[in-house]
Amino acid sequence: MKFMIFSDASDLSKQIMTYLRGKGDFFLYTTEDRPELLSYGATKVTVLKGDQTPESLSSFLSSEFKSNGFDSIFIASSVIGRDVASYLAQSLGLKAVPEIYDVSINGSNVKTKRYGLGGKVVLEEESDAKIFTFIPGISDDNPSGGNSPSESKEIQKGRVTITAVKPKKGREVDLEKASIIVSVGRGLGKKEGIQQIEPFVKMVKGELAGSRPVCLDYKWLSEDRQVGYSGRKVKPKIYIALGISGQIQHIAGMRDSKIVIAVNKDKSAPIFQEADYGIVGDLYQVVPKIMSYL
């Protein structure tokens, strides 16, 4: 088997390459010029420079696919990756199964696993799909050593013009490795709430995380601290959810936690269904109380 990989996120590139190793030859196409990507066993690494819009990237990838005789395409599920996948599915006329976290390929029959109903269920499916988008967490990240040959290619400009690029701050934390996570939601009510919770986080030697509104909409915490379907998938020994309602997309990121503790002032909040221990109350009263017993 000969696989094409496209990823604009190095952590996903590494996971996909680790996952595919031993299953066939794979070629990585990436927008990131990072030497460490050369030590994962790719037959070749192609760095894509120039236009970074999905339409332009996929028209290049589409012709690469045709001229190289690839069997299937693995794409990192990122903002750009999902669009690239849909363009490729259309232009190549191939079936795509999106957002998978597990796959086994047997000739033209492919078994995949992904979430359905917002993360409530796991869909195990069979298909003859050739394009897949992968969500984070499909595999560990193990370099194989060696040094893949690399080249760079210039992508031609398309109909969308990029007028400015501002890098985001790098990752601050490795939530995946934390043993206790204190996670705050919209129930925090205000940015200053973070400072009030920090002493508690310190006391339990935990890491601070948050729901999507807290990290993305209000920016009370940095984006790399978002837990959930479209954020980090974490499995600490204790996950403490403060003022988080427990909607399915959040649960999808913390479901594998060993013990879940929830504090919410609404007795009927769904988070209590996903918790081992719940306290109904105002987090600003409950947290100091817990601290007084620690």
Add this chain to the structure above:
Amino acid sequence: MPYNIIVLIKQIPDLELIKVNPSTGEPILDGVPYRFENLSKNAVETAVRIKEKNGGKITAILFGNDKATQVMKEAYAMGVDEGFIITGYQESNPIITARVLSEKIKQIPHDMVILGNQSADSMTGLLPGMVSSLINEPLLSSAVSLEVNNRTAKISSGTEREVLEMEAQMPVVISVAQEINEPRFPPVMQIIAAGRKKINIESSQIKSESMTKLVSRKAPKSDRKRIVFEDVDKGAQEVAKVIKEVAR
């Protein structure tokens, strides 16, 4: 300058109300009401804000079933002018959905097509690119802000690593991210007025087919203890004990 805007909206089962059959692990969908899909609401809000500033007309298209009138009425109440429900939706299959929606889009003069970047239930994230490709209009993807000026649309888009600012000439497809806005709650009077407005219902000419063969659809096992304290003091004591045991 007034703009003609198409918004693509989806109805989904109310995810929080889906129960799981404890013996089979399968979701129970019978009787679960439908609601407005999250990102579709952000898409409508985006369109309405452009109309409020520039004038124009908003047309909503929904590929679903005849139970979708409630969602369309809500869209009317938010500010949508005309709505089309196309019936025949069976299950999430982005290729079919994109084809059905694109056929309809092509019949309606427009400057912009606005949709969500990833829907809350099926979460495929494939619709924006597929629609852009089928109607052959450029895609401005995952907008967290949008400005329109003189038939140019300009967005900021947050990827995992960067914030990109980009622009394209209309007609254009724009997918929006959840952070772009906080959808409005329309006032009661508007909801009542919307209830009287005509909804166009058509049936899809494209045959629905499954994207995959479903082998199993089950909720991951959850065997949480679910011990809930309403007495804060007692709860805090118990929780502190659990934390101390693990932190040791």
